[in-house]
Amino acid sequence: MKVLVTGGAGFIGSHLVDSLLLQGHEVRVLDNLSTGKRENIEAHFNNPRFSFHEGTIVDPAAVEALTSACDTIYHLAAAIGVRYVIDDPLGGMETNVRGTEEVLKAANVAKARVVIASSSEVYGKGKSGDAWEPFREDGDCVIGPTSVPRWWYALAKSLDEHLAFAYHRQCGLEVSVVRYFNIFGPRCDPGGYGVLARFVSQALRGEPLTVFGDGEQRRSFTYVSDAVRATLFAGQSREALGEAFNVGSSVEISINDAAQRVLGLTGSKSIVHHQQHQEVFGPRFEDTRRRVPDVQKAERLLGFTAEVGINEGIKRTIDWWTTRSDQS
Ligand code: NAD
Numbered sequence: 001m002k003v004l005v006t007g008g009a010g011f012i013g014s015h016l017v018d019s020l021l022l023q024g025h026e027v028r029v030l031d032n033l034s035t036g037k038r039e040n041i042e043a044h045f046n047n048p049r050f051s052f053h054e055g056t057i058v059d060p061a062a063v064e065a066l067t068s069a070c071d072t073i074y075h076l077a078a079a080i081g082v083r084y085v086i087d088d089p090l091g092g093m094e095t096n097v098r099g100t101e102e103v104l105k106a107a108n109v110a111k112a113r114v115v116i117a118s119s120s121e122v123y124g125k126g127k128s129g130d131a132w133e134p135f136r137e138d139g140d141c142v143i144g145p146t147s148v149p150r151w152w153y154a155l156a157k158s159l160d161e162h163l164a165f166a167y168h169r170q171c172g173l174e175v176s177v178v179r180y181f182n183i184f185g186p187r188c189d190p191g192g193y194g195v196l197a198r199f200v201s202q203a204l205r206g207e208p209l210t211v212f213g214d215g216e217q218r219r220s221f222t223y224v225s226d227a228v229r230a231t232l233f234a235g236q237s238r239e240a241l242g243e244a245f246n247v248g249s250s251v252e253i254s255i256n257d258a259a260q261r262v263l264g265l266t267g268s269k270s271i272v273h274h275q276q277h278q279e280v281f282g283p284r285f286e287d288t289r290r291r292v293p294d295v296q297k298a299e300r301l302l303g304f305t306a307e308v309g310i311n312e313g314i315k316r317t318i319d320w321w322t323t324r325s326d327q328s
Contacts, residue, residue, distance in 0.1 A: 001025045004070045004112075006057050006103060007077030009036030011188045012117070012180070015228045016074055017041060021050060023232075028066050031077060032056045035084070040187050057099035060106070067106035072235050075103045076117040078157075081193035085153045086281055096156035104167050104175075113174040115235040116164045120181040120248065120291050121154040134294040137179070137244050148284045161244060168242050176240040178231050181248030181293050185224030185313060186320035196221060199259055200317050203268035212277045215256035218290045220248045223308035223316070233302040240302060246293035249306035258310075265314050 003020050007013040008029030013036065020027050026049045029041060033054060044050040055062040057077045067073060077099060079085065079092035100116065107114045123135040124143040133139075141158065144151045167173040188197035202209045230247040234240045253261075259272050277285045298304040308316075 001071040002028070002069055004028045004030065004066050004073045006030045006073065006075045006099075007036060007117070008074075009033055009038060009041050009052070010076060011040075011185075011194070012183055012224060012227055012231075013074070013076040014040035014187060015185070015224050016076070016231055017044065017050070019228050019232060021047060025049070027051075028053065028070070030055055030057060030062065030066050035080065035189060035192060037187075056095075057102055058094055060102050063102045063106045064109070067103075067110045067112060070107075070110055070112045072113045072115070073103060073107050074115045074117070074231060074235060075100065078117065080153075084192075086149050089149055089152055093152060093156055096153070097159055100160040101163060104163055104173070108167055108171050108173050111173075113235065114164065114176075115231060116160055116175065116177045117231070118157045118161055118177050118179045118244065119154070120179055120246070120293065122158045122161065122179060123288075123291070124151065124154050125286070125288055126290065132290055134250065134292045135246065136294040137246060137297050139294075144286050148286055150281065150285060165242070174241050176234040176242070177244035178227075178234050178247045179244060179293075180222065180227055181246065181291065182219050182221045183224050183227045184221055185317055188224070188317075195219075195255060196258060196262065196314065196317065199262040200266065200314065200321055203262050203266040203270050204318070204321055206268060206270055208271050208273035209259045209262065211255050211259055211272055211274050212280065213255075213274070213287055215259065215272075215274060216254050217287055218252045218254050218292065219258075220250065220252050220292045221258070221310050221313065222248045222306055223313035226306040226308055230298060230302065230304045233304050237302060243297075243301065245298045245302060245304075246295060247298065247304075248293035248295065249310075250292065250295050251310065252290070252292040253310065261311060261314055265311065266318055
């Protein structure tokens, strides 16, 4: 198969590229290296089945050229991370809305199958009022007001999903959506949004681990190899067509617990430092207290269950960081 991975030099995208090449596919990557890194994919530069194209998804000519004769497109390119999202909303919205539109338009011309990388952020604050429940794909999404900048990212990802499903219903385009829940592992940028990546890098350097808010907000963490497996299922199984899937683990822990696990597994003597979200992300920042997926749909239709436990995933991430610092 000929496959295009947008955002393929990024954290999840580069792991996806590794797996697609192992499966024997011909892989093209389109990435503008804004948060992605050449080093994530340079091991493949001599592979005749791999090609890297530095460019942007908002350039229709580049997207069209790379999409032509493609069988499947994994669309992961996005402006991501609360920090980037708040610092450059205009650039971010252009990438996350117009970029996705260009990818879907070109896919429709090429009649290529598309997997859209979406986010648990689309659920927003979760259900308001009622007792809290894990997020289900067909459940309501409760997004905060437009005066709070962080919510545009959730809305842009929701719009991407609507666009994809509209192409599916109106034009017969084969699409699937994966909603990632806090993916972590090697290559995740500690300066970006990945809280476990930040904790591991801070612990190994003996710096305080920064926990935003009271740290009692609860999350489900998903190791990157599990996210890649689910993404491949979404791109390769008939059952996935026209569907959105939560990609995550049903195990939830608090951020304070996550920090303690990293300290225990690194043996670091770092302290934990709490900082208010508003100090970092602006006065009207709103956090989600609990963000955990209902995983039944992915289990039922894709046969997917997350396999790597949180402690094992943290250990692998620590090993990767340690090997890296040995080399530098
Ligand atoms: P990442 O920042 O490592 O990857 C995004 C990639 O897109 C980067 O390589 C970046 O350079 C590239 N990119 C950005 N703008 C581009 C543009 N205009 N043209 C071409 N390339 C561009 O982040 P990631 O964690 O690997 O995220 C991959 C996808 O998964 C994104 O769509 C993101 O929204 C989604 N996601 C990730 C998580 C997570 O926990 N990591 C959670 C929810 C959703």
